[in-house]
Amino acid sequence: MGLTCFDVMVSPEVQNTIHPEESVAKAFNIIKRSRARFLPVVDHDGKYVGVFTAPTLLKLILPKAALIGLSHSRVPLSSLGFMSLSEEDFNARLQQLKHEKVGDNLSNPDNIPVTAPETPVMEGIFLIHQYKRHVILVDPKTNRFVGTMSANSLLDHVLAQPEETENANSE
Numbered sequence: 001m002g003l004t005c006f007d008v009m010v011s012p013e014v015q016n017t018i019h020p021e022e023s024v025a026k027a028f029n030i031i032k033r034s035r036a037r038f039l040p041v042v043d044h045d046g047k048y049v050g051v052f053t054a055p056t057l058l059k060l061i062l063p064k065a066a067l068i069g070l071s072h073s074r075v076p077l078s079s080l081g082f083m084s085l086s087e088e089d090f091n092a093r094l095q096q097l098k099h100e101k102v103g104d105n106l107s108n109p110d111n112i113p114v115t116a117p118e119t120p121v122m123e124g125i126f127l128i129h130q131y132k133r134h135v136i137l138v139d140p141k142t143n144r145f146v147g148t149m150s151a152n153s154l155l156d157h158v159l160a161q162p163e164e165t166e167n168a169n170s171e
Helices: 024-034 054-061 087-099 121-131 151-170
Strands: 038-042 048-053 135-138 145-149
Touching: 024 038, 024 054, 024 087, 038 145, 048 054, 048 135, 054 087, 121 135, 121 145, 121 151, 145 151
Parallel strands: none
Antiparallel strands: 038 048, 135 145
16 A cells, blocks of 8 residues: 555644634744644544634734735735834734634635545645645544644655665665
């Protein structure tokens, strides 16, 4: 049998996750500490709920006025020149995010590829290419979060093997 997404995934023991009722401020701290670009959101039973991303966090930090009309066209950066953000403003905005729930700010599920752990790795690679992001692995029977597959997890797996083989041959 060929490689599956499960074979090259980042396990739940390594992958940071967050619960939907947690605050966006807590998500900010996890993202900041771990340098993650996303956090899978799981309930207390380990069931997959969605994904909270660093770009969503940035969107929540932006003043609402900066987002007006953004969904229809690109806003020229010059039109945002009237806005500034001092460190004090930034910290005040983070304080407000303590009242925002992660579960209320999930990424659009149409933009997040989800597949079963048994999916052939080539299909997982195609999903990464198509969506330009990680793939969430979810058990189709239980809807439990199993792990994530990313370009890095794939490369870590693939690149680790030749070195191990080289070392074994040189001994």
